[in-house]
Amino acid sequence: MCAISYYLERDNIMTTGISLVRENAASMAPPRSLWVPFPLGRPLGIANDPDFQHRVIAAALALFNSAQGPVLEDFPEDAPTQHTESALACPVTFVKPVTTATSxxxxxxxxxxxxxxxxxxxxxxxxxxxxxxxxxxxxxxxxxxxxxxxxxxxxxxxxxxxxxxxxxxxxxxxxxxxxxxxxxxxxxxxxxxxxxxxxxxxxxxxxxxxxxxxxxxxxxxxxxxxxxxxxxxxxxxxxx
Amino acid sequence: MVRLADLPDYEREHLLAKNMPPLGPATWVASNKPLSELRIALVTTAGLHFRDDPTFEFTDATFRPISNDENANDLIMSHSSVNFDRTGFAEDVNLVYPIDRFKELEARGAIGSLANVHYSFMGAGLMPAEYQHSASQLAGMLKKDRVDAVFLTPV
Incomplete structure (x- = not known):
């Protein structure tokens, strides 16, 4: 992502974006990057939560207001921790072996x-x-x-x-x-x-x-x- | 959650191995319009595409177009990495590709407009400089689409 950002900006297109690994963004220094403390695979933080997603987007778009770069900001909110009562609670009970079949x-x-x-x-x-x-x-x-x-x-x-x-x-x-x-x-x-x-x-x-x-x-x-x-x-x- | 201190050693080392120096002198395009006038395209490295499109190879610097008019719920993912969660994207396409959020911003006038076409790369297995050719190609397409700015999401 850092590379695409770098090359697009070199071709005169402004970029801003999300980084999931702060150290990677800090080393490659793309023009504008918002680090978010979310799991890999979830750059907008929470599924089906438009308000939260809008806050992430707003923070990344706000980097367009920076006078100079590269700029790397930290998103201030963690994604709420999922409740753990249902940990390992699965709709299907996997009991191995599920059958007497051998193949x-x-x-x-x-x-x-x-x-x-x-x-x-x-x-x-x-x-x-x-x-x-x-x-x-x-x-x-x-x-x-x-x-x-x-x-x-x-x-x-x-x-x-x-x-x-x-x-x-x-x-x-x-x-x-x-x-x-x-x-x-x-x-x-x-x-x-x-x-x-x-x-x-x-x-x-x-x-x-x-x-x-x-x-x-x-x-x-x-x-x-x-x-x-x-x-x-x-x-x-x-x-x- | 991706604070390196919270991860097992091998995972921390795997991610730190992706630390690379800048690709060259710093690039910077200053904004000359308010956000409410910017035409924006989304670009993701999540390996997204529609079912009829070619899947991404194990390592692949090419990109796939995603029309602004198409139903993003039909997007699938052929990313080669096994080291990230896909269940969130299955639940909500916007978690990775926030197209509905940007359509809402457009509707309320917070941004100028959305590009006709957005794009997906598949970010895995290649050195950053190997995206140079594709990114330059993409820049040309974005300019034809009168795009001022790009919003990038990883996975």
Whole structure:
């Protein structure tokens, strides 16, 4: 973002914007930048809160009044902390194994079928909005193909772009099911639910481990499972 | 929440590795109009696009157009990073791409107007200087759209 700001301003277009990592903006020094203390992925702070979002925007637009730059200001408000009573409270109870099936295909399929009504409910609540579908494959096809890699001990070597988009689609599908009911769940809690309580997370971690030991595919492994997810799983296992 | 002191070491190091020196001598365009007369475009690095558009590659300096008239609720995200929350964007497009907020500002006369077209990049995996060509291309398009100022959002 700092680079785009720099180059646009060099081409005579004024810029202002939001920075989520203050240190990055301080080092690159784009012309105008408002640092906000919000989680990555949430630059305007709070979903469905127009007043709060307007305050963030106003603070960033106010930087146009600065006489000279670069200017880096701090937004004075934190996003309110999400309540924690519902931490790890998920509409679907993930109990692994969810079935007596032994193949990945059957087990993941069972888990998916359990989630489908919740995903559909969430999609209706969001007036049809969903982020799933980047891969252009149905969720059934995605789950079936991911399971096949595991059941046949093969790796997705030929279509890595599809594979990456498909794994994100699957994660998106699960998280939209988990957030089917309106709530202000902490994004951290949602990630913990996904990475510690779902069979899909187990599948992605195994695939990531296999990719990380395959020559030339280490980078793909790194953009499959975040390091923090492995920490969550280790902490969860230790607590159990 | 992204205060580096609150993060695990490896995450802090990952983010600090993105600290880069300025790309060159400081650039600065002074405002010569009040905010209420500025024509503004939104530009995000969140990897947004419509379903029919090409997805972003793992590393990708290109950008996608987002018409001001199109329904932003149809936007999806093909960002390659796994290190940020996407559930908020699923809940409210404005959390990342605040188009409704800017339409409200336009309607109340707080800004002059909105550009005909807004844009999304996908900010991951490239060095900052690798965006130079695309950003210059974008500047040309923004000028044709008579844009005075850009509001940038990361993800």
């Amino acid at each position: 990945w295909e059957d087990r993941l399929s069972d888990e998916l079928n359990m989630l489908k009504p919740w995903y559909n409910l969430g999609k209706r609540r969001r007036n049809g909005r969903t982020l799933a579908g980047v891969s252009n494959s149905s969720i059934d096809e995605i789950i079936q193909r991911l399971a096949t890699y595991l059941d046949t001990a093969t790796l997705p070597i030929t279509d890595l772009t599809w594979f990456k988009h498909a794994t994100e689609d699957a994660k998106t599908y699960y998280l939209e099911a988990i957030t089917a009911q309106p709530d202000d769940q902490d994004p951290d809690n949602l990630q913990t639910i996904f990475w510690t309580q779902t069979l899909l997370a187990d599948a992605l971690v195994i695939l990531s481990e296999q990719l990380s030991s395959a020559p030339g595919l280490e980078q793909v492994a790194r953009i499959l499972v975040p390091r923090k997810a492995l920490d969550r799983r280790a902490n969860f296992s230790a607590a159990e």
